Structures are given as structure tokens and as C-alpha cells.
Amino acid sequence: MAAARAPASFHRCLTVLFVLVAVALLLSACCAEGAAAAGGKATPRRRQLLRQRQVDYHLRRLNKPPVASIESPDGDIIDCVPISSQPAFDHPFLKDHTIQTRPAYHPEGLYDESKAASSQKDKQKITQMWHQNGMCQENTIPIRRTKKEDVLRASSVKRYGKKMHKSTPNPSSIEPDMLNESGHQHAIAYVEGDKYYGAKATINVWQPSIQQGNEFSLSQLWILGGSFGQDLNSIEAGWQVSPDLYGDNNTRLFTYWTSDAYQATGCYNLLCSGFIQTNNQIAMGASIFPISNYGGSQYDINILVWKDPKEGNWWLQFGNDYVLGYWPSFLFSYLADSASMIEWGGEVVNTEPDGSHTSTQMGSGHFPEEGFGKSSYFKNIQVVDSTNNLKAPRGIGSYTEQSNCYDVQNGNNGDWGTYFYYGGPGKNPNCP
Numbered sequence: 001m002a003a004a005r006a007p008a009s010f011h012r013c014l015t016v017l018f019v020l021v022a023v024a025l026l027l028s029a030c031c032a033e034g035a036a037a038a039g040g041k042a043t044p045r046r047r048q049l050l051r052q053r054q055v056d057y058h059l060r061r062l063n064k065p066p067v068a069s070i071e072s073p074d075g076d077i078i079d080c081v082p083i084s085s086q087p088a089f090d091h092p093f094l095k096d097h098t099i100q101t102r103p104a105y106h107p108e109g110l111y112d113e114s115k116a117a118s119s120q121k122d123k124q125k126i127t128q129m130w131h132q133n134g135m136c137q138e139n140t141i142p143i144r145r146t147k148k149e150d151v152l153r154a155s156s157v158k159r160y161g162k163k164m165h166k167s168t169p170n171p172s173s174i175e176p177d178m179l180n181e182s183g184h185q186h187a188i189a190y191v192e193g194d195k196y197y198g199a200k201a202t203i204n205v206w207q208p209s210i211q212q213g214n215e216f217s218l219s220q221l222w223i224l225g226g227s228f229g230q231d232l233n234s235i236e237a238g239w240q241v242s243p244d245l246y247g248d249n250n251t252r253l254f255t256y257w258t259s260d261a262y263q264a265t266g267c268y269n270l271l272c273s274g275f276i277q278t279n280n281q282i283a284m285g286a287s288i289f290p291i292s293n294y295g296g297s298q299y300d301i302n303i304l305v306w307k308d309p310k311e312g313n314w315w316l317q318f319g320n321d322y323v324l325g326y327w328p329s330f331l332f333s334y335l336a337d338s339a340s341m342i343e344w345g346g347e348v349v350n351t352e353p354d355g356s357h358t359s360t361q362m363g364s365g366h367f368p369e370e371g372f373g374k375s376s377y378f379k380n381i382q383v384v385d386s387t388n389n390l391k392a393p394r395g396i397g398s399y400t401e402q403s404n405c406y407d408v409q410n411g412n413n414g415d416w417g418t419y420f421y422y423g424g425p426g427k428n429p430n431c432p
């Protein structure tokens, strides 16, 4: 009897074994995601699935449901998002925030320039490329849609929309070696030693060429508070070319902010919660045109950042007509009161190793000596004082790490007020 039963139980055993193996195979094939979440082994496929999920989650958070979408000739999609569903309101401190539709105060002197602008009305005004195909309606704001490729180009999903590392050295105190190590190169003018409540400049617009995809070239102003240690506060705005961030070489309007020296807080444009946009005509991170030509037509943009003395918010204005929105003062520590330093100028990233230099251009790619129409400029440089007045900066200094690669030259005259030419080609016989 025992001998007769043996084959039956042997078969049962085989069947059970077969079912178990089949189930195991099925699990590993179709449910890798579940197994991964349960803490399975880190296979390449699991990593890929996790990243996929992270990217999708990030895209859902960044791209709010639009009421309309506009396709720009440069390939961007501009989403018109209800003003109250913009990314800023994901911030826990902004849950019950009442949007300030306009600043309580403009700095005095602001509107003087509308006269200057109308005197050259024959000249084409700088605008954004997507305007060719439509505009966003009232009570919405235009947001450049983040595409999957944009996030996938970043070194990690978490770093998407953030600067690579500390980028603004204190001209007087940073170790020169650290600058070479970080690869960030500047040609800037600056003021310090007072309390500043804003800054303004007219910035010449160019399209510098970028040698490596992970390098960038930008021209901007910095509103800085605190030391250059771990808790640096910075508000930044200007134009940039950044293939890594945008996937092309277009010149784009951008902003940045951080309250901890580019570590955990802050980002470009609206790529995190913080900046509250109120304007329905200008999209942060969108391409601007026309661009200046070497020896030909010159174009420039006005950027003004100032602190509203009533509410304490830092407002941003682009051109003479567009008040774009504000950074609430609670985002910052030092800048909650005032700025201690202002910088204006160019910055590039050099990723070439071993002391060799990138050929990524700054400004027009030409040195200050070449002057108007050839070298890039900042003009009508002003600061906002404690009485909310725009005035010429006093005691302006300049700084560059390697003047043979990128240089800066200050000047002053009746037409342009305080100005400087800046930039250069990077790699050249004197900057190997």
C-alpha cells in the first residue's frame, strides 16, 4: 500500500512545485514594481521603474491642469493655469494666502524710462516667442510645461530645476581655489556695505554658444543677503542659455531664488513653490527675442526687483510694462529685512577638467574692449534705497576670476548712468 501511494504523492508534490514555480515566475515578471516597493533587490529594471514613477509624480506636481495651452514655435508648450492653482500654493505656508494683485509701492523714478522707451518706438520691442500663437486669459498665468525629457536630463529628479552648486562667490572673501574647483566663472559688478531694497538694470540680450550640454551662460542681477556660508539668501533674474534645463540653446527669461545657498530651498522659475506669479502675459523660462547681432541691432531688457515696504514681498518687473509677481518675504531669513549686497553680470559653468577651459561664451562672446554693438552691456544700473527711491549705486566694484577668459569694465556717463561691458569667449590663446 505504501508503495502504491508513493507515486500519487510524488505527483502531487510535483504539481505543487510546478504551481509554486509558475507563481514565482509570474510574480517576478508582471509584478516587479510591487516587489520593488516591498523592498526587493535593486535590479536595473526596478531602478528604472522607480525613476519612472518619480518622474511621473514630479511632472504631475509641476504641471497643473491648464484651462488652455499654447504651442510655441520653439517647441515649448505654454499652459494657461488658473492663478490660484499655480505651484506656489503647494507651499504649506501659502495655504490661506491672499494673492497681492499689485505691489503697494513702485520705487520712485521707475516711470521716467517709459519716455526713453517711446523715443525709440520704431525699434522692435523684446517679447516672448509663444506670443505668436496666442495669449493667456485673465486670472490665469502662463507656465512653461515641463516635459519628461526635461526631468530626465537632470542628474536626479530631486535636482531638477536647481542650480548645480554654489554659484555666487563673495569677491572679497572666497578662496580662489574653490572657484576653480566649482567651475563657475563670473564677470560682475557689485555693491556692498549698505542696506539695499532692490536693484535695477537694463541688460543687453545675446545668445552665447554653449560648448557642453551641462554648461550654461547667464546674465542677471543678484539680490543677496547673509554670508556666503550655508544660509546665503539670493534672488536672481535675467536671461540664460541652458541646454540642460530647457533642451535647446534659446535665450530665455529666468528667475532663481534660494534661502540656503542653493541647497534644499529654491529653484529656477516656477519649478518649486515659492514665487507667486500675478502676470498673464510673460512666462518664466520662455524664449525671448529678438537677440542682438554682432555689429548690428542691439536689444535689451529691463529687470527690476524691489521690496514692497508695506507687505515686505520682493516684486519682479520685466520691461516697463510687466509686473510679474513676487517672492513672499517668509521664504527668506536675511532678505526678510533687506539685502546686504547686489551683483550684476555674467556667469558660466566651465566643466573642462585639469585647468583647461571651455569655449562657452559669456555675454556676446566678445571682450569689453570691443564696446557697443560687439560686447554685451548692463546700463542704467541702480539700487533701491530705504526711502524706496532708485538711485545710482555708490562704490561699485568689479570682479572676475580669470580676466583672460571673461572680463568686465565699468563706466559712467550721462546717457547710460552707471554701466559696464562684460563677457568673453572663454577658451582662447590667453585662456587655454
Ligand SMILES: *[C@@H]1O[C@H](CO)[C@@H](O)[C@H](O)[C@H]1NC(C)=O
Pocket: 209, 210, 211, 243, 247, 248, 249
Ligand atoms: C547647442 O549648441 C551647441 C554648440 O553650438 C551644439 O553642439 C548643440 O547641439 C546645441 N544643442 C541643442 C540642444 O540644440
Ligand SMILES: *[C@@H]1O[C@H](CO)[C@@H](O)[C@H](O)[C@H]1NC(C)=O
Pocket: 176, 177, 180, 354, 355, 356, 402
Ligand atoms: C584657476 O585656473 C586657471 C586655469 O587653469 C589658472 O590659470 C589660474 O591660475 C587658477 N587660479 C587659481 C587662483 O588657482
